[in-house]
Amino acid sequence: MFDFLKKKDTTPENSPVKLYAPANGKLIPIEEVADPVFSQKMMGDGFAVIPTDGKITSPAAGKVLSVFPTQHAVGLLLENGVEILLHMGLDTVELSGGPFETVVKEGDQVTPETVISTVDLAALEAAGKDNAMVVVFTNMDKVSDFNLSASGDVSTAAEIGSVTANA
Numbered sequence: 001m002f003d004f005l006k007k008k009d010t011t012p013e014n015s016p017v018k019l020y021a022p023a024n025g026k027l028i029p030i031e032e033v034a035d036p037v038f039s040q041k042m043m044g045d046g047f048a049v050i051p052t053d054g055k056i057t058s059p060a061a062g063k064v065l066s067v068f069p070t071q072h073a074v075g076l077l078l079e080n081g082v083e084i085l086l087h088m089g090l091d092t093v094e095l096s097g098g099p100f101e102t103v104v105k106e107g108d109q110v111t112p113e114t115v116i117s118t119v120d121l122a123a124l125e126a127a128g129k130d131n132a133m134v135v136v137f138t139n140m141d142k143v144s145d146f147n148l149s150a151s152g153d154v155s156t157a158a159e160i161g162s163v164t165a166n167a
Helices: 121-126
Strands: 017-020 025-029 046-051 055-057 062-067 073-078 083-088 100-102 115-119 133-137 143-148 152-154 159-165
Antiparallel strands (some): 017 159, 062 073, 100 115
16 A cells, blocks of 8 residues: 555666667667577567677676677676677677677676777678677566667767666
8 A cells, every 4th residue: 555655676686777889880679680590589689789880889887708709799797687698790600700809808897888899890891791789688587678768870888778687
């Protein structure tokens, strides 16, 4: 009856975590990514940015869980327990790290201002690869809400939405 008197549970686990553009470029919904593994949400929900330059920053504050040996993808853990995969380009694993200068390592703390990698977009294009910077929530069972509050052209580290974990 007096629910308004109860304090809301605002522990880090179920507080919304702000999401940021990992690159300058055009923000697109994950359904528009040109790879069915991502567009059909087989790995989870998310979004992508089609970059206008190769400076790639963290899409949220968190901790680096993994850096793929080919430098094309980085796993992050957010303070609310949601895990993010930042996948740089499509079908880029076969490039053996060539166009990527990934500078973070496992265990690093990152913020939206942290440069994750510098990507040679011309090399991606020359290799015939899509340059979408895809952000996917890989543990969707932990996600209670995800929303994008921006669309169209975005700037690196601009707030674009949030993700909330289950309580």
